[in-house]
Amino acid sequence: MNSEIISIGTELxxxxxxxxxxxxxxxxxxEAGIDVYHHTTVGDNPVRLTAAIIRALGRSDIVxxxxxxxxxxxxxxxxxxxxLTGRKLVLNKTILKGVKDYFRSxxxxxxxxxxxxxxxxxxxxxxxxxxxxAPGLIAEYGTRKIICLPGPPREIVPMFERDILPIIKKLxxxxxxxxxxxxxxxxxxxxxxxxxxxxxxxxxxxxxxxxAKLGQVDLKIMAKAKTSGEAGRNIAKVEKKIRSRLKKYIxxxxxxTLESAVVDALIKKGLTIxxxxxxxxxxxxxxxxxxxxxxxxxxxxxxxxxxEAKENFLGVSHKTLKLHGAxxxxxxxxxxxxxKHYACTDIGISITGIAGPTGGTRKKPVGLVYIAxxxxxxxxxxxxxxxxxxxxxxxxxxxxxxxxxRAECHANIHRN
Amino acid sequence: MNSEIISIGTELxxxxxxxxxxxxxxxxxxEAGIDVYHHTTVGDNPVRLTAAIIRALGRSDIVxxxxxxxxxxxxxxxxxxxxLTGRKLVLNKTILKGVKDYFRSxxxxxxxxxxxxxxxxxxxxxxxxxxxxAPGLIAEYGTRKIICLPGPPREIVPMFERDILPIIKKLxxxxxxxxxxxxxxxxxxxxxxxxxxxxxxxxxxxxxxxxAKLGQVDLKIMAKAKTSGEAGRNIAKVEKKIRSRLKKYIxxxxxxTLESAVVDALIKKGLTIxxxxxxxxxxxxxxxxxxxxxxxxxxxxxxxxxxEAKENFLGVSHKTLKLHGAxxxxxxxxxxxxxKHYACTDIGISITGIAGPTGGTRKKPVGLVYIAxxxxxxxxxxxxxxxxxxxxxxxxxxxxxxxxxRAECHANIHRN
Numbered sequence: 001m002n003s004e005i006i007s008i009g010t011e012l013x014x015x016x017x018x019x020x021x022x023x024x025x026x027x028x029x030x031e032a033g034i035d036v037y038h039h040t041t042v043g044d045n046p047v048r049l050t051a052a053i054i055r056a057l058g059r060s061d062i063v064x065x066x067x068x069x070x071x072x073x074x075x076x077x078x079x080x081x082x083x084l085t086g087r088k089l090v091l092n093k094t095i096l097k098g099v100k101d102y103f104r105s106x107x108x109x110x111x112x113x114x115x116x117x118x119x120x121x122x123x124x125x126x127x128x129x130x131x132x133x134a135p136g137l138i139a140e141y142g143t144r145k146i147i148c149l150p151g152p153p154r155e156i157v158p159m160f161e162r163d164i165l166p167i168i169k170k171l172x173x174x175x176x177x178x179x180x181x182x183x184x185x186x187x188x189x190x191x192x193x194x195x196x197x198x199x200x201x202x203x204x205x206x207x208x209x210x211x212a213k214l215g216q217v218d219l220k221i222m223a224k225a226k227t228s229g230e231a232g233r234n235i236a237k238v239e240k241k242i243r244s245r246l247k248k249y250i251x252x253x254x255x256x257t258l259e260s261a262v263v264d265a266l267i268k269k270g271l272t273i274x275x276x277x278x279x280x281x282x283x284x285x286x287x288x289x290x291x292x293x294x295x296x297x298x299x300x301x302x303x304x305x306x307x308e309a310k311e312n313f314l315g316v317s318h319k320t321l322k323l324h325g326a327x328x329x330x331x332x333x334x335x336x337x338x339x340k341h342y343a344c345t346d347i348g349i350s351i352t353g354i355a356g357p358t359g360g361t362r363k364k365p366v367g368l369v370y371i372a373x374x375x376x377x378x379x380x381x382x383x384x385x386x387x388x389x390x391x392x393x394x395x396x397x398x399x400x401x402x403x404x405x406r407a408e409c410h411a412n413i414h415r416n
Numbered sequence: 417m418n419s420e421i422i423s424i425g426t427e428l429x430x431x432x433x434x435x436x437x438x439x440x441x442x443x444x445x446x447e448a449g450i451d452v453y454h455h456t457t458v459g460d461n462p463v464r465l466t467a468a469i470i471r472a473l474g475r476s477d478i479v480x481x482x483x484x485x486x487x488x489x490x491x492x493x494x495x496x497x498x499x500l501t502g503r504k505l506v507l508n509k510t511i512l513k514g515v516k517d518y519f520r521s522x523x524x525x526x527x528x529x530x531x532x533x534x535x536x537x538x539x540x541x542x543x544x545x546x547x548x549x550a551p552g553l554i555a556e557y558g559t560r561k562i563i564c565l566p567g568p569p570r571e572i573v574p575m576f577e578r579d580i581l582p583i584i585k586k587l588x589x590x591x592x593x594x595x596x597x598x599x600x601x602x603x604x605x606x607x608x609x610x611x612x613x614x615x616x617x618x619x620x621x622x623x624x625x626x627x628a629k630l631g632q633v634d635l636k637i638m639a640k641a642k643t644s645g646e647a648g649r650n651i652a653k654v655e656k657k658i659r660s661r662l663k664k665y666i667x668x669x670x671x672x673t674l675e676s677a678v679v680d681a682l683i684k685k686g687l688t689i690x691x692x693x694x695x696x697x698x699x700x701x702x703x704x705x706x707x708x709x710x711x712x713x714x715x716x717x718x719x720x721x722x723x724e725a726k727e728n729f730l731g732v733s734h735k736t737l738k739l740h741g742a743x744x745x746x747x748x749x750x751x752x753x754x755x756k757h758y759a760c761t762d763i764g765i766s767i768t769g770i771a772g773p774t775g776g777t778r779k780k781p782v783g784l785v786y787i788a789x790x791x792x793x794x795x796x797x798x799x800x801x802x803x804x805x806x807x808x809x810x811x812x813x814x815x816x817x818x819x820x821x822r823a824e825c826h827a828n829i830h831r832n
Binding site for chain 1: 423429432433434446452454456457711718729759810
């Protein structure tokens with residue numbers, strides 16, 4: 001069984017909006033066991049939309065459209081479907097009530113043009129929109145299905161997951177696809193590839209894909225099976241192999257982020273932390289505090305951008321700064337120890353480096369970063385060299401610092 | 417003259433990668449005066465790719481493909497083009513030398529499979545890849561043109577802008593399209609819309625579009641003309657109207673960000689700044705320090721996440737904290753004054769609030785944020801109420817703080 005996604009909207013063809021719906025729908029359809037062979041995007045043009053749908057119906061079992069369901073005359077999806085299926089548009093009172101209730105809840109007067117959204121092709125199945133006004137639509141076309149969904153991501157995502165996915169799963173004939181993503185940091189893509197090359201060549205029903213981002217490499221295991229249990233067991237077998245090969249480089253699974261894994265580990269061990277940042281300028285603290293509940297472990301942070309601030313706020317010695325420079329291991333160590341001391345935390349972490357694009361020298365090039373982690377028992381120092389833009393270097397430095405904290409939590413040498 | 421974009425890659429159909437190339441190419445083609453009516457995505461499948469190209473050639477003057485130029489057997493674009501144009505693949509020694517040089521510069525041994533990238537259809541025009549190994553390709557097909565570009569955004573963007581855009585502009589018959597984006601903050605989309613509604617209805621050759629993001633609304637003026645001068649004059653006319661209506665809400669143009677506008681304004685006025693953040697957890701400092709050259713105005717920052725830190729690091733009085741709570745105007749004022757004092761800067765800015773999702777009460781709900789700005793002459797305090805997720809509330813708070821700094825720079829009451 002295969003499917004095709006048609007995205008509708010002139011804003012997509014003008015490049016004003018990036019098409020995230022196509023990738024969202026593709027991922028969900030793949031997980032439901034449905035192959036996707038084509039994405040098509042057309043503007044708010046009835047002739048080109050009709051042609052695209054007819055072409056899709058000729059080669060795909062399920063055609064999913066997104067967009068063109070709004071209240072303006074530019075929104076043409078409903079009319080095109082009515083003409084294609086030979087049905088007339090009729091007012092649906094339940095939908096109209098829903099649209100009116102929506103505006104009432106927003107304390108906004110009902111805009112007359114929104115009445116258009118309550119007209120749907122006679123007799124067609126429709127799906128309630130719980131966060132907006134445009135209903136979804138499900139049409140049969142011979143043995144094919146056309147599913148029309150709204151364009152805004154905040155509307156299409158919940159509608160698809162709640163109301164469409166169960167229908168799709170039934171159509172896919174009970175094939176179950178399960179996936180698990182294993183997230184790593186600290187190794188380059190080629191290094192991860194080298195450790196799991198045999199697994200990357202696995203053929204269906206169980207496959208492994210590799211996906212590299214800045215400072216992170218993910219492995220996604222996908223398993224197709226008749227039952228959820230069988231798919232789960234097949235994933236577990238491959239996961240066991242990956243875990244034994246990548247061990248400490250694995251920081252989390254699926255929706256985990258490195259910062260959420262670090263905050264979880266700190267809370268679990270009952271450890272508190274404070275930060276002293278120079279070149280990352282607050283990024284490390286910002287990432288830690290993006291995690292809900294981080295106030296349980298994150299106490300405070302200092303951003304000491306200039307040398308004077310390093311002396312005044314953290315008491316880094318003038319002599320160390322003069323002798324070694326602000327970007328040096330001794331300064332990083334003094335910063336980490338000082339913030340740990342002043343903030344009265346279990347861990348103090350510091351970052352000092354050159355984010356660029358200017359400020360580098362031959363001995364201390366752009367991308368040179370020192371990261372220090374101080375506890376009651378020891379102080380670890382790392383020298384790293386990163387490449388990329390200013391923001392990329394900042395990000396990689398924060399990534400390495402988070403990974404150092406994670407390693408420390410697992411080192412098990414603390415009071416707990 | 418119209419164009420069509422074909423994106424190639426099974427990873428796109430699986431939803432593993434978001435298709436940013438299609439929107440990038442669309443935007444650039446529109447600016448060059450070329451209409452785009454279709455986007456199509458197919459996997460690494462020669463039959464479906466061939467069909468997609470033939471269909472595109474039937475309805476579009478220029479077909480631009482991205483992807484499928486890599487060194488592996490999955491990369492099929494070159495072979496499909498060779499077959500379509502009836503040419504055989506021949507080794508191009510210049511390309512081969514470029515590919516070998518690339519690996520030499522990376523200090524990586526030449527992978528034998530990469531020799532495939534030096535085979536191109538005999539006699540076709542090719543384009544050097546300055547950041548990767550896959551060359552671009554330009555084929556004629558009757559009166560149509562097929563332009564094949566690499567898939568990675570970091571390769572396609574510079575190749576398109578440097579080598580393809582001049583060709584496209586020549587094809588578009590000398591029509592010039594210019595655009596200027598005016599960026600605002602501090603007003604909701606509906607408020608900006610209300611002020612420029614007549615301009616949003618302008619018809620070509622000069623049009624205005626409105627684009628809302630979190631905490632920011634942009635207006636993009638586009639003008640089509642025979643000469644660059646005429647397009648520029650038409651943009652200037654509309655820009656003048658927009659400026660007179662949106663005045664102080666405009667923070668910048670085109671590639672400006674709010675943080676870059678703030679850093680520019682601070683440096684221009686010779687003002688220094690330090691931050692004291694609670695609920696934003698370092699985001700404000702991070703955004704300021706993302707701007708290259710920010711060390712000229714940004715001195716230091718403190719993140720005081722817990723009450724004790726507010727007392728210890730900033731000397732916020734225990735009494736104020738107890739009487740008004742950490743999220744209150746008096747605490748924000750004490751924080752801003754204290755960081756200004758300790759960091760010896762012209763401006764001290766503070767943020768304290770409830771980012772959620774937990775921690776809200778009826779009197780102090782999630783999204784309540786106080787922002788204070790202290791100078792030698794005065795202290796301004798703002799109470800704001802934001803909606804959204806934890807990260808959205810943090811972002812909007814940092815956006816409001818940046819806007820307050822910008823207003824202060826323009827208030828002209830400083831020593832300079």
